[in-house]
Amino acid sequence: MFKHPKSAAILTGSILTVLALTACGSEPKTSNAAATPSTPPDYTLSADGYGKLRLGMTVDQAKATGELGTKKSGDNCQGYDLAAFPTPADTVSVYFSKQHGLVGIFASETMSTKEGIKLGSTIQQVKTAYPKAAESENGITVDVPGSTTAFYTIGTTENTKTVTELGLATKNQDCFG
Numbered sequence: 712m713f714k715h716p717k718s719a720a721i722l723t724g725s726i727l728t729v730l731a732l733t734a735c736g737s738e739p740k741t742s743n744a745a746a747t748p749s750t751p752p753d754y755t756l757s758a759d760g761y762g763k764l765r766l767g768m769t770v771d772q773a774k775a776t777g778e779l780g781t782k783k784s785g786d787n788c789q790g791y792d793l794a795a796f797p798t799p800a801d802t803v804s805v806y807f808s809k810q811h812g813l814v815g816i817f818a819s820e821t822m823s824t825k826e827g828i829k830l831g832s833t834i835q836q837v838k839t840a841y842p843k844a845a846e847s848e849n850g851i852t853v854d855v856p857g858s859t860t861a862f863y864t865i866g867t868t869e870n871t872k873t874v875t876e877l878g879l880a881t882k883n884q885d886c887f888g
Contacts, residue, residue: 754822756879758858761793761816764805766861766881768813779805788886793819806886814884818877824863826856832874834867849888855879864888 753762760766763776770789773779780792783803790803796819798804806815823829826840837844837851844853844865851865860883866876880887 754819756816756818756822756824756863756877758825758855758861760813761822761879764813764816766813766816766879767811770807770812773805773807773813788814795819796821806880806884808885810885811881811883813881814886815878815880818879822877824855824877828863828865828874828877830874830877834872834874837865837867837874850876 755761760768762778764773764778770779770791773791778794780794780797783790783792783798783800787809789807791805791807792798793804793816796804798819804817804819805813808814818830820830824840828837828840834851837853841853841856841863844851849864850867851863853863853865855861855863861879861881864876864878864880865874867873868875
């Protein structure tokens with residue numbers, strides 16, 4: 712089977728070494744980089760928030776998660792970026808109400824709802840995922856499945872009929888439309 716007897720001896724020696732180390736409760740050391748794939752981050756807007764951010768959190772609680780980025784605005788409502796998804800100067804990803812805490816999180820290109828709706832989804836996909844979705848002049852709103860206090864706000868384009876804005880918000884939010 713082997714072309715060279717030396718190869719068979721080296722292979723046999725290697726197998727015996729592995730067996731001996733395994734029998735002693737030890738395993739040969741290997742690089743974990745190839746053996747352990749990295750777990751992708753969770754970019755899902757869920758019924759209660761995104762990542763470690765939870766609707767209703769105070770600004771200080773949210774800062775402690777490490778998921779808030781730059782502060783963008785601040786009078787009655789404070790706006791922030793998500794640390795992983797900076798936005799242009801004139802936009803905000805996360806809204807905090809003085810009265811209600813974290814009241815809104817708006818999605819980046821890589822985020823989606825648990826039902827798979829994301830920026831670029833079609834209106835038909837939204838209606839299939841959320842049969843009770845309500846259309847209005849401001850877009851589409853739908854109660855978040857599994858929550859009595861949150862809703863998705865979905866902005867669409869008239870010409871391409873795709874999702875251009877996706878947000879998770881509390882029903883008592885007082886920061887935006």
